[in-house]
Amino acid sequence: MNIKVIAIGASTGxxxxxxxxxxxxxDGLPPIVITQHMPAxxxxxxxxxxxxACAMKVKEAKDGDHLERGLALVxxxxxxLKLTGNSSGLSVRVWPGKRLHGVAPAVDKLFHSAAKLAGxxxxxxxxTGMGQDGASGLLEMRRRGAYTIGQxxxxxxxxxxxxxxxxxxxxxxxxxxxxxxAILMNYLTRSS
Numbered sequence: 228m229n230i231k232v233i234a235i236g237a238s239t240g241x242x243x244x245x246x247x248x249x250x251x252x253x254d255g256l257p258p259i260v261i262t263q264h265m266p267a268x269x270x271x272x273x274x275x276x277x278x279x280a281c282a283m284k285v286k287e288a289k290d291g292d293h294l295e296r297g298l299a300l301v302x303x304x305x306x307x308l309k310l311t312g313n314s315s316g317l318s319v320r321v322w323p324g325k326r327l328h329g330v331a332p333a334v335d336k337l338f339h340s341a342a343k344l345a346g347x348x349x350x351x352x353x354x355t356g357m358g359q360d361g362a363s364g365l366l367e368m369r370r371r372g373a374y375t376i377g378q379x380x381x382x383x384x385x386x387x388x389x390x391x392x393x394x395x396x397x398x399x400x401x402x403x404x405x406x407x408x409a410i411l412m413n414y415l416t417r418s419s
Contacts, residue, residue, distance in 0.1 A: 229257075229348060229418075229419075230257040230348055230349065230350060230415060230418055230419075231257065231258070231294070231316075231317060231344075231345040231348040231349060232257060232258050232259075232260055232294060232310065232317060232341055232345050232348075232349050232350075233256070233257055233258070233259045233260070233349070233350045233352065233411070234259075234260050234262075234310075234337050234338055234341040234349060234350070234351050234352070234368070235248070235259060235260070235261045235262070235351075235352045235354065236261075236262045236263075236334030236337060236338060236351075236352070236353050236354065236356075236360070236361040236364075236365075236388070237261075237262075237263050237264070237334075237353070237354035237355060237356050237388070238263070238264040238330075238334075238355070238356025238357055238358065238360065238385070238387070238388060239264075239355060239356050239357045239384055239385040239387075240354075240355035240356070240383065240384025240385060241263045241264070241354050241355055241356055242263060242265075242273060244354045244355050244378065244384075244404055245261060245263060245277070245354065246276070246277060246280060246281075247404055247405070248352075248354075248404070248407055248408050248411075249277055249280070249281045249283070249285070249299065250280045250281050250282075251408035252281070252282065252283065252408055252411070252412070253282050253283075254282040254283045254284075254297050255283075255296055255297045256283065256296065256297065256415065257296060257350075257415070258294035258295055258296060258298055258299075258300070258317070259283070259298070259299035259300070260288070260294065260299070260300050260302070260308070260310065260319065260337060260341075261299060261300065261301045261302065262302040262308060262332045262333070262334045262336070262337045262361075263301065263302070263332075264330050264332070264334075264356065264360070265304040265332075266304045266305060267303070267304040267305030267306070268304060268305075269304050270287050270301050270302065270303050270304040271287045271303075273287075273301060274286050274287040274301040277299065277301070281299070283297050283298065283299055284297060284298050284299070285298075285299040285300075285301065286298070286299075286300060286301070287300075287301050287303055288300035288301060288302055288303060288308055288319045288321055289303075289319075289321060290319070290320060290321040290322065291318055291319070291320075292318060292319050292321075293315070293316060293317070293318045294310075294316060294317040294318060294319070300319060302321070302332035302337065303321060303332070304331075304332070305323070305331055305332075306321050306322060306323055306324070306331060306332055307321070307322055307323070307324035307325075307327070307331050307332055307333060307336050308320070308321050308332050308336060308337060309336045309337060309339070309340035310337070310340040310341055310343075310344050310345070311340070311344070312344045317344060317345070324336075327360070328358055328359065328360040329358075330360060333360055334353070334356075334360045334361030334364060334388070335360055335361055335362075335363055335364040336364075337364065338351055338361055338363075338364025338365050338367065338368055339363075339364040339367055341364075341368055341373070342364065342367040342368040342370070342371045342373065343367075343371075345373070346371040346372050346373065347371060347372025347373060348373075349368055349371075349373040349374075350373060350374045350375070350376070350411065350414065350415075351364075351365045351368040351369070351373050351374075351375040351376070352375075352376045352377075352378075352407065352411070353365050353375070353376070353377050353378065353388055353389050353392045353397075353398070354378045354383075354388070354389065354404070355378055355382075355383040355384045355385055355386070355388070355389065355404075356385055356387055356388035356389070357385045357387040357388070358387050358388060358391075359387070359388060359391040360388055361388050361391075361392060362388060362391035362392040362395050362397055363395070363397075365377075365392045365395075365397040365398070366392070366395050366396065366397035368397070369396070369397050369398075369399060374399055374414050374418075375392075375397055375398050375399045375400075376398065376399065376400055376401075376402060376407055376410060376411065377389040377392050377393050377397070377398035377400070377401045377402075378401070378402070378403070378404055378407065379401045379402055379403050379404075381403060382403040382404040382405070383404075389401070
């Protein structure tokens, strides 16, 4: 099975959690798309910081960007992002949409679109964060056959979003932050 996308969602405490995961991953992985709750103007710098620290290329997503192996896209602060597909593969749609769960970008926009377009060829990861954003989208991903990972309570800054997802039955495996890169790599190896 060819994994088409690894979708990651986070809020409070997520900037460091995402960095911790990405810097332990090799280059050449399936495309990664990240939605981290952040205000407008901060995500470009954050993407640059990730790019410097990681083996893969990381950049702030622009509307129409294609998903590519070895590339991680970060949803722009204050905008909504979802996946869209055509005959040439998956790309991202970025637009100044209404807030969902009071936030833009919203993790649920990413996860629901990944469920719809990638189904069992997706991996969803929900990390530390307040509230419930991402839980229903991750559940939809799991229902469509995706492999889903949730950060555990002990390693979260705020065990809100991962807890909501876990309690909903959206999480295939719950793990400490430090264990997520190895779990992801093992799954990708089994799926290739």
